[in-house]
Amino acid sequence: MERSRFCHLTVDSVEKEAYVWHEADWKFSDEWHSHHMGQLIFVEKGVQYLHTPDRTYLLPTHHCAWIPPGLLHKTSAPVSPVYLRCIFLSKTADHQFFKELNIFHTPRVLREMILFTEQWSRLEEEDSLEFDFLKALIGILPLTFDTSLPLVLPVPRNPRIASMIDYLTENVANDIKIPDVAANFNLSARTMERLFKQDIGITLAGYIKLYKIIKAVELLSVSGENVKSVAIKVGYDSVSTFSNTFFNVLGVRPQEMIVA
The missing domain is CATH 2.60.120.280 (Regulatory protein AraC)
Incomplete structure (x- = not known):
C-alpha cells in the first residue's frame, strides 16, 4: 500500500x-x-x-x-x-x-x-x-505572497444544480447558451438563473466563464498544447477573446501558464 x-x-x-x-x-x-x-x-x-x-x-x-x-x-x-x-x-x-x-x-x-x-x-x-x-x-x-488566484469553484448543495453543472462541464467545448441549458432541464432561463445563484452564490454565466478558464489552466499545465488549441477545447472561437477573458480573470495571459 x-x-x-x-x-x-x-x-x-x-x-x-x-x-x-x-x-x-x-x-x-x-x-x-x-x-x-x-x-x-x-x-x-x-x-x-x-x-x-x-x-x-x-x-x-x-x-x-x-x-x-x-x-x-x-x-x-x-x-x-x-x-x-x-x-x-x-x-x-x-x-x-x-x-x-x-x-x-x-x-x-x-x-x-x-x-x-x-x-x-x-x-x-x-x-x-x-x-x-x-x-x-x-x-x-x-x-x-501577493494575492490568491481565483481558481476556485463553489460546490453545489442542490442535486438539481449539481446535474446542471455536470451538463456544463460535459459541454465545455461548446458555445453554451443559457436558454439551451434551461430548456434541457425543463426550466425557464429566469427560474434556472434564480435557482443557480441561490445555491452557489454566482450567476450561471459567471460560473461558465470561471469553469472554462480553470479548465484552460489545467490543460495548459499538463497537455503541452498551445493557446489556440486550448481556447478551442474550452469553447472559444477567438483566441483574442479567450486571451482577454483569461487575463481579466487571472491577471496573466494564457501563454504565461504554459509549462515548457
Whole structure:
C-alpha cells in the first residue's frame, strides 16, 4: 500500500514542528482528512485539485497552495504523475496568510527555498539546520505572497444544480447558451438563473466563464498544447477573446501558464 496515500496519518504522527515531504508520483485518494499542521504545497509537475466541503480549487504546475491546519479537505488529479513538494508546519507567524486557503504564484525566492528542502524529505529526526531554514521560510511566505488566484469553484448543495453543472462541464467545448441549458432541464432561463445563484452564490454565466478558464489552466499545465488549441477545447472561437477573458480573470495571459 502506497505510503503517500495516507500522508495525513504519517504527518500527524510526526512530533517535529515542521516536516518535509517531496513525492515524485503522489498517490491521491478520495478520503476527507485534515492535518494538525498547516501544509505548503508546491506542484513541480502536473496539476492538483483541492476539495473542501464547499469549494474546489485548482493548483496548477509551478504554483503553491497553503492549507491552514484543521481544514477538512481531499485531493485529486486529472492526470498522473504529479510531483508534489510539501512542507508541513505546526508553528507559523500570526499573519492572516496562514489562516486561509490560498492558491498563488510561486516567487523565485520561495521556489528555490522549497527545492532546497528536498534534502530533508521524510526526515523524522530533529535537524538544527532544517529547523533554522524552515523558520526563515515561514517568515518569507507572507512577504512573498501577493494575492490568491481565483481558481476556485463553489460546490453545489442542490442535486438539481449539481446535474446542471455536470451538463456544463460535459459541454465545455461548446458555445453554451443559457436558454439551451434551461430548456434541457425543463426550466425557464429566469427560474434556472434564480435557482443557480441561490445555491452557489454566482450567476450561471459567471460560473461558465470561471469553469472554462480553470479548465484552460489545467490543460495548459499538463497537455503541452498551445493557446489556440486550448481556447478551442474550452469553447472559444477567438483566441483574442479567450486571451482577454483569461487575463481579466487571472491577471496573466494564457501563454504565461504554459509549462515548457
